[in-house]
Amino acid sequence: MPLPSAAQSALVVAAVAIATATVLLPFPRTPPRDRFADMVLANGTIYTADPARPFADAMSVRGGRVLRVGTYESVKELKGPRTRELNLSGNVVLPGFIDSHVHFIDGGLQLARVPLRGVRSKDDLVARVKEAVRDKQPGQWILGGGWNDDFGGDGLPAAVWLDDISPDNPVWLSRMDGHMGVANSLAMKIAGIDKNTNDPIGGTIIRTTEGGNTTN
Known part of the structure; x- marks a missing residue:
């Protein structure tokens, strides 16, 4: 027995509503098993290098790559049964530093010493050292x-x-390159270097003549 037209219309409306609801339902955010994080770092201060959000408190990692950085609530969604969680206890996490032959430690120490980068004359160098001696x-x-x-x-x-x-x-x-340096006579005396000192293996002591005397 055919349904009345009103009933048919109601069924069509119901079917459309169900289909629409199915399309609009959010997909679950739980990642597939092969996308779970290997490690979750939580309760820390994580520097992101993003000016819009320079710090976060949690991060997830998989296969040596960062999956997500943000709040713990957002990151823990990537935890799986084999995910290791590390409590940072407030410690800081920084991106890896790549040293492109900049002598990282020496460069840092140099900031606390007499700066001679850009010096173009004897007078300029002498003036900077003279100022340092006063202190x-x-x-x-x-x-x-x-x-x-x-x-x-x-x-x-x-x-x-x-x-x-x-x-x-x-x-x-x-x-600048660290392969040469100049010392005053007192420093050379302390080091045991005089006009009779042989050149070191692989190096040279440059000797100058001033007033008839040979100096290093």
């Missing part, structure tokens, strides 16, 4: 670096540049 007690070392071979007609720096302004302080100033 030191006799016997304290003056360390610096960053100079390059661009002193024009002044040539390479030598001990005689430094002796008059630092007679009571040993001085060592390394070149």
Whole structure:
């Protein structure tokens, strides 16, 4: 027996409503088993390097790659039965540093020493060392670096540049690449280096003549 037209219309409306509801229902956010995180890091301060959100408190990792960074509530959705959870106890997590031959530690130490990067003349170098000597007690070392071979007609720096302004302080100033340096006479005396010292294996002591005397 055929349904009345009103009943048919009601069934069609119901079918459309069910189909629409099915389409609009949100997909479950639970990841497939092969997308669970290997590790979840929680309860930390995680630096993201994203200016819009520089810090987060949780992160998930899988196969050596970061899956998600954010709140613990958002990250824990990627936890599976084999996921290891690490409580950071408030410690900081930073992205891995890639050292492209920048001498990371030496570069950091150099920030606390006499800065000579960009020095273009003997007078400029001497002025910077002289300023550093004023803040030191006799016997304290003056360390610096960053100079390059661009002193024009002044040539390479030598001990005689430094002796008059630092007679009571040993001085060592390394070149930008760290493969050369200049020391004053007091520093060389402390190191046991004089005009009779042989060149080290693989290196050279550059000797200059000032006033008839040979200096290093």
